[in-house]
Amino acid sequence: MQLQSGHKTLDLSTPQVMGILNVTPDSFSDGGNFSNIDNALIQATKMVEQGATIIDIGGESTRPGAADVATQEELDRVLPVIEKISQQLDCWISIDTSKASVMTEAVKAGANIINDVRALQEQGALEAAVAAQVPVCLMHMQGAPRSMQTAPHYENLLGDVESFLLGRAETCINAGIKRDNIILDLGFGFGKQLKHNFELLAATKQFVDLGYPLLTGVSRKSMFGHLLNRDINERLAGSLAGALIAIQQGSQIIRVHDVAETVDIIKVLQQVSAFNKK
Numbered sequence: 001m002q003l004q005s006g007h008k009t010l011d012l013s014t015p016q017v018m019g020i021l022n023v024t025p026d027s028f029s030d031g032g033n034f035s036n037i038d039n040a041l042i043q044a045t046k047m048v049e050q051g052a053t054i055i056d057i058g059g060e061s062t063r064p065g066a067a068d069v070a071t072q073e074e075l076d077r078v079l080p081v082i083e084k085i086s087q088q089l090d091c092w093i094s095i096d097t098s099k100a101s102v103m104t105e106a107v108k109a110g111a112n113i114i115n116d117v118r119a120l121q122e123q124g125a126l127e128a129a130v131a132a133q134v135p136v137c138l139m140h141m142q143g144a145p146r147s148m149q150t151a152p153h154y155e156n157l158l159g160d161v162e163s164f165l166l167g168r169a170e171t172c173i174n175a176g177i178k179r180d181n182i183i184l185d186l187g188f189g190f191g192k193q194l195k196h197n198f199e200l201l202a203a204t205k206q207f208v209d210l211g212y213p214l215l216t217g218v219s220r221k222s223m224f225g226h227l228l229n230r231d232i233n234e235r236l237a238g239s240l241a242g243a244l245i246a247i248q249q250g251s252q253i254i255r256v257h258d259v260a261e262t263v264d265i266i267k268v269l270q271q272v273s274a275f276n277k278k
C-alpha cells in the first residue's frame with residue numbers, strides 16, 4: 001500500500017511518522033515556540049532528521065475550546081512555512097486545515113496531503129480537495145472544537161465512528177477523490193471521553209480492516225493526562241504506548257510531537273515482527 005502526491009510516493013507497508021508543526025500562537029503543546037518561519041524550518045528539519053517523513057502544518061488550533069481563526073490569518077501563518085519547507089526539505093507536507101481556500105493555496109505552495117479534522121464538511125472544502133487531487137485525511141469529530149468536550153456521548157461508539165468515516169469516504173469518492181487518496185482517522189480527543197478514546201484505540205484493527213490507510217493521533221492527548229495524571233509535557237510514555245498499540249494493529253501513519261522516540265519504538269517493533277514472520 002502506498003500514497004502518491006505529484007511525483008512523490010510514500011510507502012505505507014512500513015509505519016510513517018508525521019511530525020507535528022504547530023504555527024499557531026496558542027498551539028496545543030509547543031507554546032507557540034515556532035511563531036516565525038525560521039524557527040518552524042529549524043523544527044521541521046530536526047523532525048525530518050529524526051525520521052519523520054511527513055510534516056503536519058496547522059495554522060488553526062483545534063484543541064478543545066479553541067476559537068475559530070480568520071482565513072487570512074491562517075493563510076499568513078501556514079503559507080510561508082509550507083513554501084520554505086517544500087523548498088528546503090525532502091519530506092511530505094500535510095496541511096491541517098478545514099478551510100477550502102487554505103487547502104487550495106497550501107497545495108499550490110507545496111503541501112502533499114490535506115489533513116482535515118472536519119472531514120471536508122465545511123463550505124467548499126470537498127470541491128477544493130477534489131481539485132487539488134492529493135491524498136486527504138478524513139477524521140472523526142463529534143461536535144466542534146469549541147464545545148466537543150462538554151459532554152461527549154455515544155449510543156454505539158464504534159458503529160457511529162465507522163459509519164461516519166465510511167460515509168465521508170463514499171461522499172469523497174463520489175465527488176471525484178480517488179479511493180487510494182483517502183486516509184481515515186479516529187479523531188482521538190475530538191468529542192470523546194477517556195473511555196471512548198481507549199475503546200477506539202483498542203478497536204484500531206477493526207478500522208484498519210476497512211481497507212483505507214489509518215492515521216493515529218494520540219500524542220500528548222488528555223486520554224493519557226487523565227489516565228496517568230500527567231501534565232501536557234509529561235505524556236511521552238503514554239503517547240509511545242498508544243503509538244505502539246496502534247501500529248501493532250496496523251495503523252500506517254502516526255501523528256506525533258516526539259519523532260525520535262516514536263521512530264525508536266517502531267524500530268523495536270520491526271525487529272520483533274521480523275521474527276514473527278519467519
Ligand SMILES: Nc1nc2[nH]c(SCCc3ccc(S(N)(=O)=O)cc3)nc2c(=O)[nH]1
Binds near residue numbers: 062063115116139223
Ligand atoms: N488527522 C489528525 N489531525 C489532527 N490535528 C490535531 S490537533 C490536536 C487538537 C487536540 C488537542 C488536544 C486534545 S485532548 N483534549 O484530547 O488532549 C484534543 C484535540 N489532532 C489531530 C488528529 O488526531 N488527527
